[in-house]
Amino acid sequence: MPLTDAQFEQYQRDGYVVVEDCLDAATVERATERIDAYVRGERAETGFERMLEPDAEDAAFEDGEPVRKFEGVGMVREDDVFAELVHDENVLEVVRELQGPNLSLLRSAAMLKPPRVGSAKKFHQDAAYYPIHPMDHVTVWVALDQSTTDNGCMQVVPGAHTDGLLDHEAVEYDTDITVSERDYGPEDTVSLPMEPGDVLFQHCLLPHYTAPNETDDWRRAYIAAYMRNRSRLTTDDPPEWVDTYHVTGESFPGCV
Numbered sequence: 001m002p003l004t005d006a007q008f009e010q011y012q013r014d015g016y017v018v019v020e021d022c023l024d025a026a027t028v029e030r031a032t033e034r035i036d037a038y039v040r041g042e043r044a045e046t047g048f049e050r051m052l053e054p055d056a057e058d059a060a061f062e063d064g065e066p067v068r069k070f071e072g073v074g075m076v077r078e079d080d081v082f083a084e085l086v087h088d089e090n091v092l093e094v095v096r097e098l099q100g101p102n103l104s105l106l107r108s109a110a111m112l113k114p115p116r117v118g119s120a121k122k123f124h125q126d127a128a129y130y131p132i133h134p135m136d137h138v139t140v141w142v143a144l145d146q147s148t149t150d151n152g153c154m155q156v157v158p159g160a161h162t163d164g165l166l167d168h169e170a171v172e173y174d175t176d177i178t179v180s181e182r183d184y185g186p187e188d189t190v191s192l193p194m195e196p197g198d199v200l201f202q203h204c205l206l207p208h209y210t211a212p213n214e215t216d217d218w219r220r221a222y223i224a225a226y227m228r229n230r231s232r233l234t235t236d237d238p239p240e241w242v243d244t245y246h247v248t249g250e251s252f253p254g255c256v
Contacts, residue, residue: 015161047074056117102249107225118213122178137227
């Protein structure tokens with residue numbers, strides 16, 4: 001599923017492109033069912049972490065807990081469903097066009113917005129979490145449910161990836177950060193409603209946010225961040241959440 005010339009140009013210009021029907025229904029169903037099994041406690045997560053909605057930890061749910069996210073590259077190491085997803089050729093073909101043939105995973109996460117209590121994620125850039133050079137990795141955001149403006153679809157600032165890395169500040173904890181000063185707001189964003197199986201390919205420097213889930217249904221998505229195998233850490237003491245996983249192509253000495 002290669003990008004068209006127009007799609008490739010859009011990614012370079014705007015910092016993102018949505019590929020509709022990138023994943024088939026069976027792939028989406030497997031990923032959704034596996035995430036639900038973790039939410040309900042039918043499977044125990046190993047090698048990755050669960051985070052609940054901070055303000056809804058005591059909320060009553062018929063199906064498990066109000067999980068905000070599962071986070072960690074261990075998702076791919078420990079679970080064949082997520083391993084298959086990050087190796088899906090429809091996804092990799094697009095990432096290779098954007099990053100080249102040698103790829104490693106920098107992030108794996110299931111990003112969830114539970115019904116009614118799924119909270120907002122404030123403006124941020126994914127690159128702010130990772131001391132990696134070059135700062136051009138691609139965040140792949142897979143819609144597992146219909147994603148709408150009512151349940152917290154992605155909202156991006158087209159073209160703002162060219163502004164470079166902005167200053168961020170922690171809101172409540174180290175991995176909850178937001179752009180500290182900006183000259184844009186929600187009125188400058190483009191909403192990206194998506195159907196299950198649609199995939200957003202997003203530059204790591206593109207500012208974006210998601211609104212709360214105000215519906216009675218879950219909004220589930222899966223995220224994988226891909227970087228070039230020639231990428232390097234810019235610090236000898238990276239944050240504890242920085243981890244890598246070789247996906248495809250050649251490896252290079254001294255690189256992550």
